[in-house]
Amino acid sequence: MGFKYAKRMENIKASEIRELLKLTQRPEIISFAGGLPAPELFPVDDFRKVSDKVLAEKGRIALQYGPTEGYNPLREKIASRMTKVGVKADFNDILIISGSQQGLDFTGKIFLDKDDIVLCESPSYLGAINAFKAYQPKFIEVPTDDNGMKMNELEEIIINNDKIKFIYVIPDFQNPSGRTWSLERRKKLLELSEKYNIPIVEDNPYGELRYDGKIPPAIKGLDTKGNVIFLGTFSKIFSPGIRLGWVCASEEALNKYILVKQGADLQASTISQLQLNQYIEEYSLDEHVDKIKNIYRRRRDLMIDTMKKEFPQDVKFTIPEGGLFTWVELPEHVNTRELAKKAIDNNVAFVPGGSFYPNAGNENAFRLNYSNMDEERIVKGIKILAKVIEEALQCEKSM
Template identity: 55%
Template sequence: MKLKLAERMENIKASEIRELLKLTEDPSIISFAGGLPSPELFPIEEISKIASETVLTEGKAALQYSTTEGYHLLREKIAKERIKGGFLKPEASKILITNGSQQALDFTGKLFISPGDIIFCESPTYLGAINAFNAYNPRFIELPMDDEGIIIEEFIAAIKKYPNAKFLYTIPDYQNPSGITLSIERRKEIARLSEFYELPIIEDSPYSELTFEGDMLPSIKSFDEGGYVIQLGSFSKTFCPGFRIGWIFAEDDILQKYILIKQGADLQSGTLDQRIIANYLKDYSLEKHILKLRETYRIRRDVMLDTMDTYFPKTVKYTHSKGGLFTWVELPSHIDTKVLLEEALQYKVAFVPGSSFFPTEKKNNFMRLNYSSMSEEKIRDGIIRLSQIISKYCEAAHTQEKKLIKV
C-alpha cells in the first residue's frame, strides 16, 4: 500500500519500552523494564464501590460529554490536595485535565515546536518525552547533570548559545531514567532564569510524592514569579495508570492555548473516569494509599540496591535514588546493553537499554532498572541472574585487554 504520509512520520518510532512490555506479558519473565506501579496495591475494592455508586447516583452526567477543562470537582481536588512541594495556592481554573501526562507532552510539542526549533532537556531524559516531541521535528540540546541535577552553568551557556530555544523540559524529582533529584538551590535558579530569559520550563512531576527519604522539595513552579513554568502531573504513579488521568497546571494565558489544542484532539478526557477519581478523593484518603506505596517501593529499592552491591562487578555504577521508581546503571563503556538484553531475556530478565534515553548522542552502556512492580523475591532473583550475565561480559573484556597488553 502506498500512502502519502506527513513528513513528521519519519521521526516517529516505536517506543522500546512499549515493545518490551509485550515480551514481559510472559509471567515467567522478571521485568525491570516498565515504570509500572505495583498492581497488588491498587485499591480495587474501594474503586469498585465508588464506580458503582458514581454510575448509580451520577449516571446521567457521568456518561455524558463534559467540559474540555475537566470535571470541576476533580480540578478543585488537584489544586487543593495534589499540587504539593511548595508554597503555591493554585486555583482549579489553572488546571486542565489530560489523558495522562503523556498527552500533555504531546500538546506541549504541538504548542511550542516548529520544525528545527531548539529545545533543552536533561541528558539522559524520559523516552516518552523524546517520542512525543520528535513528532514535531525539534533539535534537542542535552544538558549534563551531576548528583544535584542539571548543571546550571551548562544551562546558562546553552541559553546564551541558543537564545531562541523554545523551552526546557525537566523531571526534577527522582528523574526518569536517572533517579537524580534537582537540588532546591537549582530549582530556584532555574525559575529565576526562566523569567530573566523568558524561557518556558516544562516541569514534569509524576514522581514527586513517591519520596522515601526526607521531605518533598518545593517544586520549580513554586518559585515561578514570571509565570513561565508549566507543571505536568498524573495519577498514574500514585493511584492507577489505567484511568489515564493527568493534568496541566499553568497560568491562564498559556492554559487557554492548551485547552484549544485539547478541543481539537479529543474534546475532553473521560467523564466517568474523572468522576470516579474525584469521588475516591472525596471519600477516601489518597495520602494513606501513597504512604503504602512509599513503604513498599522503599523496601523494594533497598532489596535491589543491596543485591546489586553484593553481586554486581565493582566496575558497574548505579544511582541511589531517594524516591521514584528507577535506578540507572552505568556499565563499562565497551558493553552494549541492547546486546546484553538479548541474552538477559534468555535468562527471563528484562530491562530497558539506556541508549533510548539519549535523543542525540546515543550511549550504549547504560540500562534503566525499575523496582516497583516486582516482589522482593523476584527482584533478588532477577538481579542475581542479571549480575551473572554482566560479570561474563566484564570478564570477557578484561581477558581481551590482557591479550592486547601482551601483544
C-alpha cells in the same frame, strides 16, 4: 499500499519500552523494564464501590460529554493536592488531560516548529523525547550531575542558541536516572528562565513518592512570573488505567492547552473523573499513597542492597530518594543493547540506556524499575543480571 504520509512520520519510531513490555508479558520474565506501579496495590474493591455509586447517583452525568477543562470538583481537589509539592493553585489553573503523556504531546504541538530547539536533561525521559520528536525539533542535551542540570553549561547553551522554545525537566526522582535536583539548581533554573524568557516544562509524575527526607518545592512552587508549565498525573499514585493527568499553568499558557485539548479529544473521560473524584471523597488518597510508599521503599532498599552485594565493583548505580528507578552505568565499552538481549535470554528485562539520549550514544547504561516486581523476584532477577554483566565484562577483557 504506498500512501503519502506526513514527513513527520519519519521521526516517529516504536517506543523501545513498549516493545520490551510485549516481551515481558511472558510470565517467566522478571521485568525491571517498564515504569509500572505494582498492580496488587490498586484499590480494586474500593474503586468498584465508588464506580457503582457514581453510576447509581450520577450516571447520566458520568456517561455524557463534559467541559474540556475537566470536572470542577476534581480540578479543585487537584489544586488542593498540589500544595504537597509546594504549589499554590486554584482550580482555574488546572486542565485535566488523558494522562500526563498527553500533556507532553500537547506541549510539542503548542510550542514546536520544525528545527526549533528543546533543551533537556542528559539523559531524559524516553516518552517525552518521542512525543516531541513528532514535531521535528532539535534536541540539545544539558549535562547533569547528582544535583540536576549544570547551570553554567545551561546558560552557555542558551546564549549560543536562538531557537530554544522550552526547557524540559523532571526534577524529582528523574526518569531514568532517579536523581533529584537541589533547591539551589531549581532556583537558578527559574532565574535563567526569567532572564531569557524561556518557559520551563516541569514533569512531575513521582514527586509524592519520596521515601527519604522532605519533599522539596516543585519548580512551579517557586514560580512567580508564570514561566513554569507543570504536568502531573494519577498514574503513579493511584492507577495508570484511569488515564488522568493534569496541566497547571498560567492563564495564557493554559488556554493554549485547552484549545489543543478541544481539537484532540474534546475532554478527558467524564466517568473516570467522576469515579476518581468519588474515591477521593470517600477514601483517603494520602493513606493509599503512604501504603504504596512503604512497599516501594522496601523494594528499592532490597534492589539496591542486592546490587551492592552481587554486581561487579566497577558497576555504578544511583540510590534514589524516591520514585521508581535506579540508573546503572557500566564501563564505556559495554553495549547494554546487546546485554539486554542476553538478559532476556535469561528471563530478565531492563531498558538500555541509549534510548534516553535524544542524540544517541551513551550505550553503556541502563534503567531498572523496582516498583513492579515482588521481593523474591527482585532478588532473583538482580542475581541473574549480575551474572550476565559479569560474563559480558569477562568477555570484553578476554578480547
